[in-house]
Amino acid sequence: MVLEPGAAVVISVLMHVTWNLIARYQPSNAFPLWWVLLAHLIIFAPWGWWSLITQVNWNLSFALLLLISTAANVVYFMGLRQAYCHAPVPLVYPLVRSSPLLIALWSVLLLGEELGSWAWLGIIVNVIGLLILASSSGSATDKRALPWAMVAMLGTSAYSLSDKAAVANLDSFGAIVGFISVGYCCTWLAMTLTLYRQTGGWRPAQCISPLALLLGGLCIGLAYALVVFAMKQMPSAVVVAYSNGGIIIASLVSIIFFREYVAWRQRILAAFIILIGIVMIYQG
Numbered sequence: 097m098v099l100e101p102g103a104a105v106v107i108s109v110l111m112h113v114t115w116n117l118i119a120r121y122q123p124s125n126a127f128p129l130w131w132v133l134l135a136h137l138i139i140f141a142p143w144g145w146w147s148l149i150t151q152v153n154w155n156l157s158f159a160l161l162l163l164i165s166t167a168a169n170v171v172y173f174m175g176l177r178q179a180y181c182h183a184p185v186p187l188v189y190p191l192v193r194s195s196p197l198l199i200a201l202w203s204v205l206l207l208g209e210e211l212g213s214w215a216w217l218g219i220i221v222n223v224i225g226l227l228i229l230a231s232s233s234g235s236a237t238d239k240r241a242l243p244w245a246m247v248a249m250l251g252t253s254a255y256s257l258s259d260k261a262a263v264a265n266l267d268s269f270g271a272i273v274g275f276i277s278v279g280y281c282c283t284w285l286a287m288t289l290t291l292y293r294q295t296g297g298w299r300p301a302q303c304i305s306p307l308a309l310l311l312g313g314l315c316i317g318l319a320y321a322l323v324v325f326a327m328k329q330m331p332s333a334v335v336v337a338y339s340n341g342g343i344i345i346a347s348l349v350s351i352i353f354f355r356e357y358v359a360w361r362q363r364i365l366a367a368f369i370i371l372i373g374i375v376m377i378y379q380g
Contacts, residue, residue, distance in 0.1 A: 101326035105335060108322035109342040111315040116346055118308045127300035128308065129173065130291065133284040135313025141277040148274030152265055161262040162278060165255045169279030170286050172251030175244045177287070183241030190230040190366075191245040193340055194223045195252040200333035202257050209331045218376030222337045225369030229343065232359035232366065252336075255279065259324050260332035272321045280317060337377050344370055 115132070122128045152158070172192075179188040196219045203209040211219075259275070266272045292298055303309070326335045344367040350356040351363065 099325070101329045101335075104322040104326045105338045108319045108326075109339055109345065111319040111322075112339070113342045113345045113349070115312050115315040115319070116342075117349060118311055119304075122304045122308055123302050125300065126302040126304045127287075127291065128304050128312065129177070130284065130287050130300055131304050131309055132312030132316050133280050133287070135309050136317040137277065137281055137284060139313050140273050140317055141281065144270055144272075144274030144277045146274070147268055147270030148278075151268050151271045158262060158265045161258045162275060165258040165262065165275070166279040166282050168251045168255035168258065169276075170251075170283050172248050172255065173283045174286060174290070175246075175248035175251055177290075179241045179244035179248060181241075182244070187230050188241055188245050188248075190226040190343060191242070192248045192252060193343060194226045194230075195249045195256070196333045196337040196340070197223050198249065198253045199256050199336055200331075202253060203260065203332050206257065207261060207332075209333075211331060211333065214379045215331075215334060215377050218373045218379070219333060219337050220373070221376060222340060222370055222373030225366045225371075225373055226340065226343070228369060229347065229363060229366035232362040256332050256336055260327045263324055263327050266324070269321065269325060272324050273317060276317060276320055276324065334377055338374060340370055341374055343367070 119128045119132075176188065176192060179192075200211060200216065200219050204211065262275060263272070266275055288298060291300065295301070304312070323335055323339055326338075347363050347367045351360050
């Protein structure tokens with residue numbers, strides 16, 4: 097049975113929410129992202145790289161797209177990490193996920209994608225909801241985080257566009273996993289070097305829980321591979337906007353099950369606006 101792109105996005109959202117909810121409750125000095133990227137590389141990278149080498153018709157343009165995607169991944173993750181040094185996840189992450197509007201502009205100009213008026217309006221509404229969600233954090237250190245969040249957002253838009261352009265050459269899911277694993281490997285190496293410069297050690301001082309390590313390793317790479325898979329048949333900005341549905345789920349779960357009541361009315365309003373944007377994109 098062939099997986100439909102819509103189903104791929106839904107599965108991706110569920111995997112992404114699972115990983116992020118678990119990561120939020122790991123020790124702060126454990127550097128969870130370092131561990132789960134390592135777990136992904138151990139579990140999936142060998143299969144993915146073999147598929148990438150043997151199943152792809154390599155040419156100069158494809159190699160250039162891989163280089164752009166890899167560099168943009170490093171920029172995204174390092175910018176995200178620096179932003180988290182100055183502001184909490186509820187502020188930074190929605191700002192970074194506001195990239196669909198930028199992706200839409202670039203994809204129309206550079207890739208010739210076409211979006212209907214409802215899709216454009218839905219993307220704008222989606223971004224407005226994300227900005228409202230970000231403002232609910234009430235952080236006093238927002239200003240120092242903003243430049244790094246913008247860097248991470250630019251990284252997101254760059255690798256989304258390069259992955260959309262490259263996916264035409266990636267005929268198997270294994271090749272898609274291999275493609276993104278190259279970027280994840282370089283990101284993990286950059287994080288390791290940064291960790292060594294800051295602490296003098298080659299690994300975080302503390303490990304995350306075995307469950308978080310396993311689920312993170314299973315989810316973080318496959319979730320985005322499913323997004324890239326969906327880009328085969330859907331515009332890149334639409335896929336990324338749909339994937340923001342995970343923020344709605346995460347917000348509701350944190351309020352209902354984890355009793356995080358800070359600015360809960362504003363967060364529910366933001367989630368509702370994001371949902372309206374997604375429905376509008378679907379109608380477009």
